[in-house]
Amino acid sequence: MRQASCLLTDLPAPDSIIAWLPAGPVTRNQFLADVRQLAGQLPEGQHVLNICHNRYHFLVGLAAAIVCGKVSLLPSSLTPNTVTRLRHDAPDLFCLHDTSLDDIDLPGIPFPPARAPVEGILAVPEIPADQVVAHVFTSGSTGTALVHRKTWGSLVINALSESERLGARGCTLVGTVPPQHMYGFESTVLICLHGGAACWSGRPFYPADISAALDAVPAPRALVTTPFHLRTLLEAGLRLPPVDFLLSATAPLSEELAARAEAACGAPLLEIYGCTETGQLASRRSTQTRAWQLLGEVTLCATETGHAAQGGHVEGTVPIGDVIELVDERHFLLHGRNADQVNIAGKRTSLAYLNQQLLDVPGVTDGVFFMPDAEPDDHATRLCACVVAPGHTRQSLLAALRSRIDTAFLPRPLVFVERLPRNAASKLPRADLLALLPGTTAGTGTADTPASTRERHWRVPAAHSAFPGHFPGRPILPGVVLIDQAIQLTDGLLPAGCVIRGLGNAKFFEPVGPGTQLVFNYAPASAKALAFEVRTDDRVVASGSLTLGQQT
Secondary structure, eight states: OOSEEESOOSOOSTTOEEEEETTEEEEHHHHHHHHHHHHTTOOSOSEEEEOOSSHHHHHHHHHHHHHTTOEEEEOSOOOHHHHHHHHHHOTTOEEEESSOOTTOOSOEEEOOOOOOOOOSOOOOOEEETTOEEEEEEOOOTTSSOOEEEEEHHHHHHHHHHHHHHHTOTTOEEEESSOTTSHHHIIIIIIHHHHSSOEEESOOOOSHHHHHHHHHHSOSSEEEEEOHHHHHHHHHHTOOOOOOSEEEEOSSOOOHHHHHHHHHHHTSOEEEEEEETTTEEEEEEETTTOSOEEEOTTOEEEEOSSSEEEEETTEEEEEEEOEEEEESSSSEEEEEEEGGGEEEETTEEEEHHHHHHHHHTSTTOOEEEEEOOSOOOTTSOOOOEEEEEOTTOOHHHHHHHHHTTSOGGGSOSSEEEOSSOOOOTTSOOOHHHHHTTSTTSTTOOSEESSOOOOSEEEEEOOTTOTTGGGSOTTSOOOOHHHHHHHHHHTTTTTSOTTEEEEEEEEEEEOSOOOTTOEEEEEEEEEETTEEEEEEEETTEEEEEEEEEEEEOO
């Protein structure tokens, strides 16, 4: 490994573009000036929690911390418990933000306002290869999150390997995944520092926002996303601007979804395989092969318990928690995680396979199989499943599953919910899934029949597309978004044959900011109206009524 690496590589000219903002491109020189400005304002603490929603701000914050010799902490969530643990482990921790701190109990520093264009050519700093620049955390989807320390030299090699495989040099990347997550960190941030790519500053979530973001950047361009976002995007049926490639990770991707995506976008779809512990390890084009091809100089070796990764950007020999079948020295097949394997009544399958079959059922918009907590020795193990399937009953969905999977793997219980508790990277923490099961203190789903409760829950996405313009420096959720959400959450509440025709008597009492947990309560106001109230904690933030009419 080299003794030192520049903060930027593959951007040789001062006017090389590293990012795109709504106002236009950001050059290498301007980026270095922004890094220098922020580096001079950072507090003395050694550890930074970079929660910037704007991807360019995150990029500048990361680089400024590196230049100052600080370590960026990148947890998978920002729950109060997570923040408490981070502060316990790093008492000098401070938070860099570009919206508000909400309920994050840390000293904060706001991202500074944009500065005027710089004159002259700025030098690119060199960073020691062995400098630890980031602590990344496992997602916690199967248990407690663990920390992994990343050195600058390994991250440089990582980004160069990915850019070469994807052909990303000169391409603008639009990402639906947060820059704080390992996949987004590698494929929308590091690749811009060392792979000659540029990033779009936003993080679009809704299909229309994704289409608009792609329209806002020049070709060549690519979409960096997840199977969940990709499925939602395709089902919206919107016109999509041409892209040069699609990139997917964080969850298994079915061949059917990959083929649909390639047909809709007229571009190849590539998958990245890796984990927080190792970083990205391999890629494949899912419509052409099941085999994964290792990146760069990474190799796999057999161990007593499975396989491990080493070489290239992987530091040391790192065990892999997946079942792997080597094809040759550079290719392998993936058969799911060791913890993903299911053995019921002597029959074996994987959760990944079951999830794929569930999502391929027409009418299922989202869903997941998972194992409950361990049963007593004298009880048979049963799988659980949570689904978003407004058009199905228990009987119809189980009938569809029986034609696809062995009856031993049919879920008990089958829980219908309004939406799954996916985090910003579209993953599903196990604790949140267990809370959906009937009989738990936090359970919100209804077993065996679609949910019909008159109470709905929604956490305002911290990176909602409405916040950058409403308003810069003090984000407030527009009332129209609250009303739209109130309408969307009425599934299962309207009388048969009725639809929403209008809005009456809407009132807004309190501002709503990023990350706020909201509760929508509904009650019949009359035969032709459904009243709603929106609360957070013990406060009412909005209320109104929805006028009903007969469906034509």
